[in-house]
Amino acid sequence: MKPLSEHTQLINCLIGLTRRVRDWPSTLRDLGFRLEWIGPLLTTPRGDKVQPDLLLGSKRLLYALPIEAKGGKNINESQLKHLLDLDRDSIVPRVNVHNPRELQFEIVYSSTGQNVNSVSRQVSQVADVPVIAFDSRRITKRNKFKREELEVAFKDPILLNGPAPTSFYPFDVNDDNGIVALHILRRIVGQSITRSGSGILQARDLAAEVHPLWNSMDDRTRAALESKVDSVLTEFSKRGQLQSLQRVRRGRSWKIVRTLQALREECQALVDELTEQRQITEFQA
């Protein structure tokens, strides 16, 4: 079982392809692609709103790639149709290129190696959209890219030398509580050390601080994330760590380092326990 959701993994894998990361290929960076936006809201000529997971742009190729990272086996057909409705004017405002009138683009899907057959079959029923698939050993693709440079770059499987990056995009609502807890507990301890924040812990405030896409989330996603953070805080307070945190806030001395160490062990135990809870839930399901 992977602790990161497929969606979070895919977003990190794709961003990684636009960077120089140890033991990870820079296939898209080598073609001049950079990450323009995560989760941009685009408008089709008919006025429909659609939000791909990523938008990449290459000044060198004058080309853009709106990418949908598909965790799971099923695609949302209406979302794919909206993506296919996009035209150059929908994309130009969100891509930084020298000559926007010449900009071309194509829609790309991404999936895990495990689900790529199902995803590419569903996508192909609507259009011939390329699908990039990641598994632990290689990157493959289904269907053809319109742009030749991309087709050449992904034509043969790309062998992977090491694990995918995980730190460009922290987590989303589908990630397990253990992963969310890493970020939430770190922020709480960080605030205690720097004595920033009001000292009152609110699930909603913490979620907004820790998740960089909070402002673009719809109400339903925000509520789901807030509830995740709340459950981490509930577990946290049950174990009495909130008291430890208050103690941390009062002073900064060698004694605190010992307290921090104790707090670290308690937090780590909570992260491990939340992971186990998920494993048990999955097993029972």
Add this chain to the structure above:
Amino acid sequence: MPSIVTRSALTRTLERAMARSYARLREDQELEAGQNLPKSYLLESDGHDPEAILSSSGAKLTVEPTRDRTLFRLKGRKKHRGQQDPLFYLDAIHERFWTLHTFARSEIADAFVNDLVDSPRSGLDFLWLPRGSMEQLGDGGPLRAFSLRYKGQFTSQDSERTPIKAMSMRLWGRSAGYVLDTFRQDELLQHAMSLTSVRIRRGNGEDFAIDDVTHQGKFTARGTSVSMHYSILRQVQETYLNMLTAIERHRKQTVTEEGAMRVEGEPLTIVFSREIEDMDSFLQNLLASRKPFRLWGLWRFVEPNFAKVAAIDLHSGSEVDLEVTPEWIRVFLSETSCGNSVLRLLANFQHHFDSGTTLEVPDHETIV
């Protein structure tokens, strides 16, 4: 000592003290009581205002201005009866580094500087010169002395696979460079070759300085020319600033606009020349909030030999993401992180895990 109120008076006094101490040491005489070698400490101040730092710092000291706006007199408080209050001159003309000059005895001066750096919210840090930079310092001329100190912190005491658990050595003489080169070639010793100080000479003929430079930015000077001592300080400062700039260029930055987000930056990689044997115990040690690493953190294993770590640099309070495998660690610095965190991590790995550890910037070029 006469009261020093200008930078030129400080320079004259430093030069006199260097020359006097050098003359006595050359004649194989001990220094007289109260006659100490002048010392300069380079500290990384991250651009903070000196007066603000010193007034909010918990360190016990008084600060007095001088006629020069960027020169201050700092008076510490003695720790034991019979000691003198240590006196320092803080040169804060550089926006990123402070230089503290003193004539105090080494143990008193070191204790004061440690307290100053460790005091809450000081915003100050030592320099953490990696092995490569220390070795390059010696390249400017014949190496006259060096010290090594290595103390394995990540290997269990009974591990049979550990060739060296701890090593400490100081060597003086004209063969210092030769001995160091010989050690570097040795397969058994090369993982524990962590230089803590080198003695270097700069200058020609009658105008020269001989400095003992430590990997934490302390310079003990003797010789005839304070200009040459300053030249060594500047050389180290520039080298260090270049490394910080190269590191900070890759910090993770997040931009949000119209509900979308862009994340910029790339990870740096700390590469080991020997593998981590036990990932759990390694992470436990690394993230224990203790000196020298001063990192607090939690981790999850994403794969059996790949851990995702959410850490806090306790020195600055900033967040750092680490991705750890037995061969390397990807380091994602946050927007507010200081490059010094990475150099501290690197230098401490070299002194406590593997002196062959290197740092790669994202174009896969080793910078130190």
